[in-house]
Amino acid sequence: MNIPGSRALKGVSDRKLLNDVRRLSDKERETVLSILVHLIEIDRRRLYLEMGYSSLFKLCVKELKYSESVAGRRIAVARCIKRFPRAYRALASGKVNMTNLGLIAKVMTEKNEKELLGGIIGASGREVERLVSRHNPRTVVRDRVRPVHVRTEIRLRGADNAGNSKNETSKSLDRRAGTTPTGGSGKSPNSSGAVDMFSGSGPAAATESGSEAAASGDTAMMVLEERFEIKFGASQEFLDKMDHLRSLLSSKHHRHHEFEELFMIAMDEYIERHSPEGRIKRKEKREQRKATRTSEAPKSDSKQKPDSKEVSRYIPKKVRDEVHARDKGRCTYVSPGGRRCGSTWDLQVDHIVPFARGGDNSPSNLRLLCGKHNRLEAERVYGKEKMANHAKKHGGQYIKERGAQYVKEAGERYIRARSAQYTKERVDQHAKKHGE
Numbered sequence: 001m002n003i004p005g006s007r008a009l010k011g012v013s014d015r016k017l018l019n020d021v022r023r024l025s026d027k028e029r030e031t032v033l034s035i036l037v038h039l040i041e042i043d044r045r046r047l048y049l050e051m052g053y054s055s056l057f058k059l060c061v062k063e064l065k066y067s068e069s070v071a072g073r074r075i076a077v078a079r080c081i082k083r084f085p086r087a088y089r090a091l092a093s094g095k096v097n098m099t100n101l102g103l104i105a106k107v108m109t110e111k112n113e114k115e116l117l118g119g120i121i122g123a124s125g126r127e128v129e130r131l132v133s134r135h136n137p138r139t140v141v142r143d144r145v146r147p148v149h150v151r152t153e154i155r156l157r158g159a160d161n162a163g164n165s166k167n168e169t170s171k172s173l174d175r176r177a178g179t180t181p182t183g184g185s186g187k188s189p190n191s192s193g194a195v196d197m198f199s200g201s202g203p204a205a206a207t208e209s210g211s212e213a214a215a216s217g218d219t220a221m222m223v224l225e226e227r228f229e230i231k232f233g234a235s236q237e238f239l240d241k242m243d244h245l246r247s248l249l250s251s252k253h254h255r256h257h258e259f260e261e262l263f264m265i266a267m268d269e270y271i272e273r274h275s276p277e278g279r280i281k282r283k284e285k286r287e288q289r290k291a292t293r294t295s296e297a298p299k300s301d302s303k304q305k306p307d308s309k310e311v312s313r314y315i316p317k318k319v320r321d322e323v324h325a326r327d328k329g330r331c332t333y334v335s336p337g338g339r340r341c342g343s344t345w346d347l348q349v350d351h352i353v354p355f356a357r358g359g360d361n362s363p364s365n366l367r368l369l370c371g372k373h374n375r376l377e378a379e380r381v382y383g384k385e386k387m388a389n390h391a392k393k394h395g396g397q398y399i400k401e402r403g404a405q406y407v408k409e410a411g412e413r414y415i416r417a418r419s420a421q422y423t424k425e426r427v428d429q430h431a432k433k434h435g436e
C-alpha cells in the first residue's frame, strides 16, 4: 500500500530527506513540550475531576487516547519538569529525551537531580536503568525458579503423521524470532538480508506455512505448556560474556538467540566435554572418524581442505581469527562522516579488494564487516542493480532454503528443549480425539 506522501519523497535528495526529518523532530519536541505544559496546568486545576475522571492518568488514556505507558510517562515527566527547572531546560534543549527523563523522574530529588540529568545524556536504555537502580537500591536478589503456564499453539501434521514427534510449533518461532537487535529492514539476497526476513518476520513466516499446513490437512491446537520463570542476579562480567556468546552465534546462525537457547548451548558444550558419558561418546566419534578416514584415503593424512579450485577463496581459520582479533571483534565500516559502525552482530570477514577482482587472502586485504555493511559495500562495488539482479536470480532459492532450514532447526530445538513425553502425550490425545 502507498502511504500518503511517500510517493512524493521518492525523488527527494538524501540531504533534504535527512534535513527534513531533523526539522520535523524539532517540531515534534516543541509540540510534546507544549502538551506537557498543558498537562501541568490541567493537573493544577484538577480539571480531570470535573470531567468525571478520578485522575489525570485516566483523562490521558480516555480523552487523549494515549496508551497507558505513554500516559504514565508524560505525567511523570510533566510533574518532574514542574518541580525541577533544570529538567525542563534539559528536555527543551533536546539534551535529554522523554523516555529517559520518564525513567529517572521517579527517583529524582533536589540532591541528585544534577547527577541524574547529566547521567542520561546520550545514555542507552540499560545505562539509564543502571543509574535508576543505583538511586533505588535493593537489599538482595535471590535465585528463584517459578513454574508458569503458557498458552502455546502446537501444529500437528496431517492425521497419518500424528504419531510423528517432529511437529513444528509456530509458537516457538514467535518467541524465538520476535526480536533482532539490529532490526530488520532488507529483502537483500545475501546472508544478512535473508536472515532479516526470518529473524525479523518469523511469525509471518510461520503463519504463512501455517495456512499451507491447514490446506494440507494439518491442525493447530492450543495447549497449556509448563515453563519455568528463572530469576537471578548477575554481574557485569556475566552480561558481557552473554553478549559475546550471542555475537559469536549470530555470525553462525544469523539470528537472535533467546536466553534459554544460550544457556542450552553453553550447558550442552560443557556436559559434552566434561561428563563421563559425553567423553565416551566423543571418543567413539573420534575413533569412528579415524577409521573411515584411513579406509577412504590411505595416502593423505592431512586434514581435507577444499579442492584446488576453491583453495584461494577459502580463508584459513587462523587468518580469520587474526582479522577478528585485529579488528577487535567489531564491524570496521566507517561512514563518509567518520562514524564507525562497531556492531558485533553477524560479523563476516570481507575482502577489501574483492576476490573476483584479484584481491587475496592476506590479513591486510581482509576486514570485519557486519552483515548489513557487507551488503552495502557489495552494492557500492558491484552496483545496486547488479546485486538486485543477483538477488532475483539466486535470492529466491536461497531464501527458500534458509527458510526451510530455519523452520526445521527452530522446530527441532523447540521439541528437544521440552520433554519428549510431553509432546507425545499431546499427540496421543489428539490422535484419540480425532479418531487417528
Ligand SMILES: [Zn+2]
Pocket (backbone or CB within 6 Å): 331, 332, 333, 341, 342, 343, 369, 370, 371, 372, 373
Ligand atoms: Zn556495520
